[in-house]
Amino acid sequence: MESDALIALHWYDVVGLGGTLSILLAFVLLQTRRLSGTGLVYQLLNLFGAAGILVSLFGTFNLSVFLLELAWVIVSLYGIVRSLRERGRGAG
Template sequence: MNLAWYDVVGLLGTLLILIAYFLLQARRLSGNGVAYPVLNLFGAAGVLVSLLGTFNLSVFLLETAWILVSAYGIWTSMRQRRIDGESHQSGGGK
């Protein structure tokens, strides 16, 4: 079996998504943290790269949505960290 470079990138992307999901289920990763959506974002991007070989519209739409949702998760997690840091520095508001 001959794999092109984009196939290898796609397989690595798939592995990243599966590893992230396994770590979430094993409670080794938080769904509210940054690591989970980052792994998913890079995984989905890898799968998108694999479409350079053979385009598939449904996979393209799924992985694009996966990237957008992951980016939103990263943004909300980072925003929450900033808010938590600001409230911690100001004495917690209690």
């Protein structure tokens, strides 16, 4: 009976949990003013987090979560490109 209490996690579940932790970490760091919402690190944490959650959908697909995380990836990529362009302008 003891094994019934254990949760069996697949590789995609672990990746999804990592993604969730990444997004939560980004949010906590933003709220505690340790990261800027327009900074590269914040955007990368969100990108990797959303991608991890998308991977977790290999286990059980959910259209709502898929669309939310896909949008999260797109917005994060936009933020990364913007941050890199701003860095490039500042260096010159």
